[in-house]
Amino acid sequence: MPYGVILWRADVNQVKLYRIMKINIKITTTLVLTILLMVCGCKRSGQNEESLKTQSQQKTIGVSLLNLSSEFIVMLNKAMNEKAKELGVRLIVYDAQRNAEKQVQQVETFIAQKVDAIILNPCEVEASSPSVKKAIAAGIPIINVNSETRDEPTAFVGSRDEESGKIAMEYIAKRLNGKGNIVIMQGFMGQAAQIKRDQGADEVLKKYPEIKVLARQTAEWDRAKAVSLMENWIQSHGNKINAVFAHNDEMAMGAVLALEQAKMKSNVIVVGIDAIADALKAVKEGRLDATVFQDAKGQGATAVEIAVKIINKQPFEKETYIPFRLVTKENVDEYLRK
């Protein structure tokens, strides 16, 4: 404080400084008030809901999601909300924003709130593991959805990522009649989905020795990066490329764009994974050859169902695998409606 006073005295323009500070205080106060008002507004609408639900003695499920800025997780969340409404349970949904530490904190909050069950959409195999341990230690059932943790949860709902790579590569092999040159666009290196999708594809490739992988490179799940990568591959391999396997649809769409620009799309098969809206549209239009559908709706709904079963002390499946499905022009309409 004395240091501040010295600085204050040292300033020649005391009055001016004082004025600036006054304005600053005004600005700060207004800001704080606005934020407080906003928070109060949010709280109030939340409280109304809460009071309504406590009246009917609703069961509560805490949900911690990997990242609500990813389309797949948004779909997962939507399916959960719909199922919860149907079954008459209340969901508290938190977004961990890809941060495993935040996720552990969120689970701790759920434990403190004494929720009846927790649904965890883990950020990471290792780092999200403490969440599972803590919930089980507190006697609260925890269900992992979409991906795994090292510690075993009460139940698991998800899909086998290897299977998606397998389905995609089987399709390519069939279309090429077991012979040809392919390139593989990988996801972000080191992530479980990238590793497993590669594994699944490699398993199939072993069966077809005449399919040659010309190049394998990451485009980090990103469409813009995929366009550049495909352009570069077209430069180095040109007409030798018969098919592209991309670990997700974003990259597959990027590959399609680059191939279309080079007027080569008609000769090259492109397959992605995830069945995002854009990709389904492209399959319908015949621009993308196939994608693999990961059932967000099925995963989300089943996770809530199993949570409710556990809460009601009914028998439940410890592991549920929702199958992937190949989407081509023939069956795309089925998925476009969803």
Place this chain on the structure above:
Amino acid sequence: MEFLKNNNISRYGLIAVLFIFIILLSFLNENFLTLNNIIIVARQVSINGILAIGVTYVLLTGGVDLSLGSLVALSGVVSAFVARSAEIPVFFAVLTSVFVGACCGFFNGFVVSKGKVAPFIVTLGMMTIARGLALVISGGKPVSGLKESFLTISGGSFLGIPNPVLIMSAAGIFSFVFLRYTKYGRYIYAIGSNEATAYVCGVNVVGVKLFAYTICGAFAGLAGVVLASRITTGQPNAGIAYELDAIAAAVIGGTSLSGGVGGIGGAILGAFLMGIINNGLDLLNVSSYYQQIIKGFIIICAVWSDTMARRRESGKVI
């Protein structure tokens, strides 16, 4: 004046590295030095190039802008929404996008120059604000279904030169002339060299800084349109870490992080060096793990040799 002299030093070191790299690659891969590949590299470079041009204004004032990547996403999403409707003409989509970018840039500039808050913090704040806005507007999903005419912004070409390259060139020429030959351009250098002196000499420091951040934001908006048109969607997750690439390009090109030194030519050269490394390593089929290591080393070596060449030129010992 000091800042005038520094700016006129040529980029021999960097140009040399660029040439060595180009010669090496053309020996290693016959597809590298073809007209087609040169056009492809230019097109791949253009988004980073536009951002690097924009961020140069801010770096020259001694500031930094970390919000570029998020601004690209936000303006891309906004322009995609505008480009969805058939009635609204395409140039309006470009205009809104540039306007959104400029507004965010203006906000950055206002808080930095008027509020005297560190640019790092202000633009870091804007980075998450703009990303959040992009997610809110788009609902976390990519905005698709854009009309054909919007897609020609990046897809089309004029006399064989892709439009994004033309846009980057236009932005580059404008900025080059502005920074080198106009009074306000020189003010930007003056502020970066010594803000207090510039102030005493009667330069409107607040106004010039405000302008620098605003135009940087506007260029980010422009890059947002180019990207959205290139990937045919407005992606709320697009542009992650683009600001680092842009700043790296500018700094590789000789722009000082402490302000007052550098220029547009260097920024574009830097962007090209990064693009050529990327393209070359992909053509040579280098594994993604090694690519990152090699990229890092080349960037450090390029800047090192450039710094040495410049020091020799200016005769500095320490």
